Each structure stands twice: as C-alpha cells, then as structure tokens.
Amino acid sequence: MKVPFFDYPQLYKKDKLLIDEKLDLIMNRGAFILQNDLVEFEKKLEEYAGAKHALGVANGTDAIWLSVMACGLKPGDEVLMPSHTYVATPAAVNFLGITPILVDCSDDHLMCLDDLNKKISSHTKAVMPVQLNGRTLNMDQLNDIATKNDLIIIEDAAQGLGSKFKGKMAGTFGIAGTYSFYPAKTLGCFGDGGAIITNDTGLYKTLYELRDHGRDEAGNYKRWGLNSRLDNMQAGILLAKLEILDNEIKRRREIANLYHDALSAFKEIKLPPKPDEESAHFDTFQNYEIDCNDRDNLKSHLASKDVGTIIQWGGKAIHQIKALNLHTILPKTDKLFEGCLLLPMNTTLTNQQVEYVIDSIIEFY
Ligand SMILES: *Cc1c(COP(=O)(O)O)cnc(C)c1O
Numbered sequence: 001m002k003v004p005f006f007d008y009p010q011l012y013k014k015d016k017l018l019i020d021e022k023l024d025l026i027m028n029r030g031a032f033i034l035q036n037d038l039v040e041f042e043k044k045l046e047e048y049a050g051a052k053h054a055l056g057v058a059n060g061t062d063a064i065w066l067s068v069m070a071c072g073l074k075p076g077d078e079v080l081m082p083s084h085t086y087v088a089t090p091a092a093v094n095f096l097g098i099t100p101i102l103v104d105c106s107d108d109h110l111m112c113l114d115d116l117n118k119k120i121s122s123h124t125k126a127v128m129p130v131q132l133n134g135r136t137l138n139m140d141q142l143n144d145i146a147t148k149n150d151l152i153i154i155e156d157a158a159q160g161l162g163s164k165f166k167g168k169m170a171g172t173f174g175i176a177g178t179y180s181f182y183p184a185k186t187l188g189c190f191g192d193g194g195a196i197i198t199n200d201t202g203l204y205k206t207l208y209e210l211r212d213h214g215r216d217e218a219g220n221y222k223r224w225g226l227n228s229r230l231d232n233m234q235a236g237i238l239l240a241k242l243e244i245l246d247n248e249i250k251r252r253r254e255i256a257n258l259y260h261d262a263l264s265a266f267k268e269i270k271l272p273p274k275p276d277e278e279s280a281h282f283d284t285f286q287n288y289e290i291d292c293n294d295r296d297n298l299k300s301h302l303a304s305k306d307v308g309t310i311i312q313w314g315g316k317a318i319h320q321i322k323a324l325n326l327h328t329i330l331p332k333t334d335k336l337f338e339g340c341l342l343l344p345m346n347t348t349l350t351n352q353q354v355e356y357v358i359d360s361i362i363e364f365y
Contacts, residue, residue, distance in 0.1 A: 003344050003353045005308030006184050010348040015241065019190075022236045031232050034212070038235040042195070044242050049161070049169045051177070051197035053204035056230030057211055060158040060180025063194035065092035066228060067154050067176040068126070070206040073098050077125040081156070082111035083317040083326075083333045085130040089156050090318055090326065099123070102319045104330040108273065109289055109340070110137045112332065117145060126152045131160025131170040133272065134186060134252070134286030139165045139173045146174075154178070158194075161187050162249045164282035171197050176207075181230075181238055184346070186252070186286045187245050189234040251347045252285040255354055259288060259343065262358040268293040268365050270339075287312065288345035295339045298364050305360040310342050 012019065026037055038056050045054040057063050073079065075097030081089050083102040090100035101124070104115040110132050127146055129137045136157075146153050153174025157163075160170030161179050171177025179185075181193030198204050206223075209216055214225030241248075253275040260274040270291040275283060289312065292298055302309050317333045319326050344357055 001353065001356045002306040003308060003349070003357055005310050005342070005344055006346055007348045008183065011183060011188070012190065014348055015244070018240045018244075019237055022240045023233060026233055026236045033232055034229060035232040035235075037232050037239055038230055041230075041235040041239045041242070044239060045179075045195055045197070048242060048245070049171055049177075049197050051169075051172050052199040053201065054195050054197045055204065055207050055211060056235055057194045057196060058228040058230060059192040060178060060182060060185075060194040061088040061092055062226075062228040063158075063178035063180070063196045064088060064128075064154070064156055065095060066207055066210050066226075067178055067196055067198075068093055068096055068098065070203055070210060071126065071152060071154065071175060073125055076123060078121060078123040079126045079128055079154075080116055080119055080124060080151075081128040082130050082132070083319040083328075083330050084109060084111075084132065084312075084336065085156065085318060086158070086313060087318065087321070087324070088158070089128060089130055090324065093128070100318075100326065102326055102328055102330065104332045105336055106332065108135060109133060109291075109336065110135060113138070113141050113145060115330075116142075120145075120149050120151075124149065124151060126154055128154050128156055129174075130156040130158075131163055132287075133289050134159055134163045134284035135272070135281060136160060136163045136165035136170040138280070139168070143173065158182075159185065159286040160284075161185070162245060162284040163286075166280050167282075172199070175200055176203060181234070186248065186284055187238060187241055189237045189241075191231075191234055193230050193234045193238065195230065248347045249284045252345060253283070255345060255349060256283070256285045256288060258351070258354050259358065263290075263361065266362075266365055269361070285345055288343045290341055290343060291336055291339040292341060293339065295341050298361070299341060301364045302357070302360055305356075305363075307357050307360050308344060311337075311340060312342055 106112040155177040157171035158180035
C-alpha cells in the first residue's frame with residue numbers, strides 16, 4: 001500500500017465528469033477572462049460564506065496584499081500575525097513597507113491571544129489571524145482585543161473556507177477575509193486562484209478596481225491597479241467544486257474521527273481536537289497537524305512504509321527563517337516545530353489508506 005501525502009492526479013480523476021463538462025462549455029464559449037462563470041462563482045461564494053461581497057483574484061497571496069493595500073495601511077504601520085503561517089502572510093505586508101510583528105502560538109497551533117496582547121504598540125494598525133488547518137480562532141476574544149486597541153482585522157482564511165466559530169464562517173469576521181484555491185486547499189482549483197470577501201461596499205469597490213488595472217465596472221480608470229484576475233476557467237472549476245464542498249468537508253471530518261479514535265490513547269502524540277469536541281468550533285481539517293515525540297524518526301518510519309507526511313512550511317515558522325530577518329523569541333512555536341507533522345488528510349484517501357497510516361504510526365510507537 002502507498003499513501004502519498006497528496007495525490008494530485010487523483011484530484012482530477014475523482015471529479016472528472018463534473019470538471020470536463022464545465023470546461024467544455026467554457027472553452028467552447030471562448031469565455032476566458034472576467035466572464036460569467038467568475039461572476040457566478042463570486043455570487044455563490046458570497047452565499048456560501050455569508051458575506052455581502054466576494055471578489056475572485058489571482059491567488060491567495062494577492063488576496064492578502066490587495067486587502068491590506070485597500071484598507072489604506074501605510075509604511076511604518078505594524079500588523080500582528082502568527083509566526084506559524086505561510087510566508088505569504090508576512091510577505092503581503094512586507095511588500096507594502098508595513099512591518100509584520102510575529103506572535104506565538106497556543107495549544108491548538110493558532111495565534112496566542114495573550115502573546116498578541118503583549119505585542120501591541122502605538123504603531124499597530126491591524127491584526128491578521130490565520131485560520132490555520134481549517135480551524136477558526138476564538139474570534140470573540142480577538143474582536144474584544146481589536147476593539148479595545150482600535151485595530152482592524154484582516155483574516156488570512158486561506159486554509160479556513162467552511163470552518164466556523166460559533167456558526168460564523170472564517171473570513172467573515174473582519175473588514176476583509178481572504179481565501180486561497182491552491183489545488184491542495186479544501187476548495188482547490190487546477191492552478192492558482194484566490195478570493196477576498198467583505199461586507200464593506202466601499203472596500204469592495206476599491207478591491208474591484210485594484211484587481212483589474214484600476215478599472216471600475218463601467219471600464220473607467222479610477223486609480224492605479226494591477227492584473228490579479230481569477231481566470232474564468234478556474235472560476236468554472238471552483239463553481240463545480242463548490243457544489244460538493246460540504247461533502248468534501250464531511251469526509252475530512254470522518255477521516256479526522258478515524259485518526260482521533262485510533263490514536264488518542266497514545267501519550268506520545270498530541271492530536272487536534274476531535275470534530276465537534278468543542279461546540280464553538282466547526283473545524284474542516286484542511287490539514288491534520290499532530291504534535292508528536294520523536295517526530296523525525298516517525299516521519300522516516302512512515303516514509304519507509306510509503307506513507308507521505310510533511311512538516312508545514314518546509315519545517316520552519318516565519319521567525320525561524322533567517323533570510324526574512326524577523327527573528328524573535330517565540331518559545332511555544334519553537335517547541336511546536338520540533339514535533340509538528342501533517343498526516344495525509346484529503347478526500348482522495350480511502351478508509352483502507354487511513355487505516356494503513358494509523359497502523360504504521362502504532363507500529364512505530
Ligand atoms: C495557501 C496559503 C496562502 C497563500 O495562498 P496562495 O494561493 O498559494 O497564494 C496564504 N496563507 C496561508 C495560511 C496559506 O495556507
């Protein structure tokens with residue numbers, strides 16, 4: 001048995017009929033850029049997320065930096081974010097001359113709110129929670145901190161679509177929320193893609209213009225802008241896959257239950273919370289990130305069994321990447337990065353494959 005960490009060819013084979021039908025229609029219409037499928041996808045995404053506006057953009061990274069730009073943050077401002085995130089989060093801020101300030105993590109691997117409180121300065125203008133691994137932060141507590149300190153919230157919900165806190169979807173809590181449709185994401189396209197959601201109509205208009213060379217809906221130039229359009233074929237694929245997203249999430253949660261039931265007795269492994277264990281959180285398991293003893297040897301053992309695993313972000317949190325010059329002392333994140341590991345978690349996995357991963361882990365410990 002082989003269990004690749006992520007089986008990319010299977011991603012197409014699994015939904016082939018759905019995808020082929022959609023692409024055939026789109027290509028025969030010659031509908032490639034800013035066409036109906038994009039508009040329709042944006043409408044469906046608004047409904048799904050429960051937001052007033054959704055805007056498709058070229059990728060999840062653009063979604064973040066366009067949002068920061070549209071919110072009017074300026075060089076010298078500081079934005080708080082967790083160090084346990086993809087390099088895209090600080091990069092989006094850095095390229096605007098804004099300073100990313102890194103925050104430690106807590107037991108669920110998301111941003112630690114106690115540490116966040118300590119990092120607020122007179123330059124802090126925004127906080128960027130990262131809804132990591134398909135889990136939404138306690139947004140009541142974050143909102144309180146943001147309100148008290150007059151900070152805006154821009155959510156990096158690249159991994160969070162479908163995940164909820166107290167019934168409200170990741171991405172909808174702040175002034176803007178961003179998603180990524182990278183193929184391995186819970187809702188993935190077959191290339192790059194991203195979106196921004198917001199309830200602020202003024203901000204939406206600005207973002208609409210920034211996305212397409214500064215042009216408004218009538219085609220008039222209103223400002224400098226960029227080309228960061230979500231292409232229409234990818235939008236078509238996303239439209240087809242959004243229809244089945246809830247089933248995909250259900251399957252991810254089933255797999256999380258299998259891992260949890262089989263592995264929770266092992267004190268060597270700290271697992272993510274079981275689905276529905278905490279009533280405020282609806283987790284979608286974009287990733288299944290464990291924190292385990294003897295991680296590197298477990299990883300090698302699993303590799304010898306043809307089970308693919310990865311350490312998120314190539315094994316380094318942002319503050320640990322020398323070239324980025326953001327070194328700071330974050331003890332909990334340092335500790336987590338000695339033990340964190342992503343087990344295979346996606347909807348191309350069969351139950352037999354999941355059982356095989358479990359057996360291989362049990363054999364190791
Ligand atoms: C995937 C991801 C992004 C970036 O998305 P792209 O579409 O690859 O640009 C940003 N932040 C986080 C947390 C991600 O996981």
